[in-house]
Amino acid sequence: MLSTSLLEKWAERQMSVIAAQHQRTLSGWGTQAEALYSAGDSQALADWLEELQQQENTWAAVVTSDVTPIAGSTLSTQFQEGYRLGRMIEWPIHLYFPANPIMDITFAGGHRHFLITLPQRMRPGSHLNKIIWLVNGLIPLLTLLAIGWLLYRHIIAPLHYLRDATQALADGRPHLTPSAARRDDELGDLVASFDGMALKTRDTIASQKQLLTDLSHEIRAPLTRLSLSISQMKASRSPPDQLARLEQESLQMSRLVNDALTLAWLSHTSPTLDSDAFDLVDLIDALIDDVRFEYPHHQWELALPENASIAHSSQRALGQALENLLRNACHYSGSAGTLYLSLSQQVKTYTLILRDNGPGVPEELLDRLFVPFYRSADARQVRPEGTGLGLALARRQISAVRGEIITGNHMHGGLQHTITLPTGIGDHRHL
Structure with missing residues (x-):
């Protein structure tokens, strides 16, 4: 050198x-x-x-x-x-x-x-040979050792972090993101990916714990009512009423368990849904026909195109989400409310707007509408049999088909959902 x-x-x-x-x-x-x-x-x-x-x-x-x-x-x-x-x-x-x-x-x-x-x-110069050996041998060796030590420290720091972070994750303890995550190299990318995975895992575990807590709380109420109904049946001479009550509570528990399991599946996995091609207008027409049968006194103002082809999506998931939103809008629009539904197309997306003429939701509660099991006091009064999972399921299902839903109060009153869906035309990616 x-x-x-x-x-x-x-x-x-x-x-x-x-x-x-x-x-x-x-x-x-x-x-x-x-x-x-x-x-x-x-x-x-x-x-x-x-x-x-x-x-x-x-x-x-x-x-x-x-x-x-x-x-x-x-x-x-x-x-x-x-x-x-x-x-x-x-x-x-x-x-x-x-x-x-x-x-x-x-x-x-x-x-x-x-x-x-x-x-x-x-x-x-009697020590010249020793000095030459020192200069050409020992000093480069020490230099290489120093460089090797620095490289070792440079490489081992993120590895030590990954070891400690893995142990912290296993122990359920939080960990901090180190400077290695900001390194512009492969190890920095690895640490950043690990932190993303750890964060997602932590959120998943926390969400599962919360879901189990909420589910146990929600199931406890119908179980208590079932127990009371059974006790009353034993002491009462009018069993038909009690049987109807038992049937109602049993159906509510069934819906609650099914919705909770579906929500957990959609929340913590990346499901591969059916890659369907269908007409979104036909799907909406079929859903509105079903809702009209259940809510015959409600009025609908529709602004739909003749057709709206959509590909690489899931008709089943999207249908369940829209059905939940339509039924929810009917529940909170009174006994003879008016609902507004429009569908428009942009370059690569569809925009579906659903609005009811109900009382709306206080601004401070809008962010909680999609929290599983959350129901406001008014919601419990209007629909006591509800589970608080309908909107949460709708958001998960829309997200599963790469869509987005934004909810807010309309300026003329009522709650409005704005749903953006990819057309999927020319998109060969699968869900």
């Missing part, structure tokens, strides 16, 4: 200079040699040189630097001042040359020199 190469070059430059204590030793030898030479004691200088060579196992000498120019040439001042027979002790040493260099300590005047082959013990 470029960084290790640069570091190696830098280390080589730093290690190619003779150590300061060795420079002082060499300078000291040069000073001593100059002193002996200046004293004129050639024998003492020779003995000292011999002793030094044996001691350091090297070569040493004192020489002159007389250079005689020829052919009329001259020596420049720069040459005379800078002329050296060996290397100065401050200069870097070529570490890759096998032979030790000759060091030059110049006497005063510049014409006499103390020369010595650098002793092996003073040669710099």
Whole structure:
């Protein structure tokens, strides 16, 4: 790598200079040699040189630097001042040359020199191979380990989160979404998907618990009435009335259980409904005929096209939803109310608007209309036999066919449902 190469070059430059204590030793030898030479004691200088060579196992000498120019040439001042027979002790040493260099300590005047082959013990760079191994081996290894540790932490953090979140989900405890969910990579997508699944699972469990609680509460009332009716039958001499009461309570319990099971199925699964193609107008006409038979005194104002083809839907699910909405509208429109129904087509959707002329619903209660088992005090008074599941079932069934229902109070009075349904024409997706 470029960084290790640069570091190696830098280390080589730093290690190619003779150590300061060795420079002082060499300078000291040069000073001593100059002193002996200046004293004129050639024998003492020779003995000292011999002793030094044996001691350091090297070569040493004192020489002159007389250079005689020829052919009329001259020596420049720069040459005379800078002329050296060996290397100065401050200069870097070529570490890759096998032979030790000759060091030059110049006497005063510049014409006499103390020369010595650098002793092996003073040669710099003895740890160069170790430094090169450290730079090229250990440092990259440590770098890779550091990068690996960071990658490990980067990868293991969401995995640890998934482990803890899974345990929290199993224990029924809530968990928080970590920063890993905001990562723009596959692990971030995995954590986000897990959080979505965990949230849906938690809501499903909570909804199931609430459904069971509400169902048990709603079933308790008809069971109590059944028990009372049976007790009264034992003590009464008019059993036909009591039998009718038993039949009514039994039918209400049957409807309640069937609706609750259907609601639970639609709420917590993604059912594959029948992929039907049918005429929505024909379906509405058939449903209105049935409702008119049950509520003969109600008036209808209809605005329907001649036909409205719909595909990739479920006639059964949509029919049950619309039937619940139509019957519910009739119940709360009085004994001879007027209902308004219109159907229009957009590019890829149908819009069905159903409005009654009943009292409507207080604004603060609109959001609770589709809550299972919810019935206002007025609703219980108008329709005591109701279960509070009709609108909840209608919404689930409309949602199952990829539709949407919005409910609100009309400006001229009454409750209005706006239902948007996909035409399914040209759509090859199945439910």
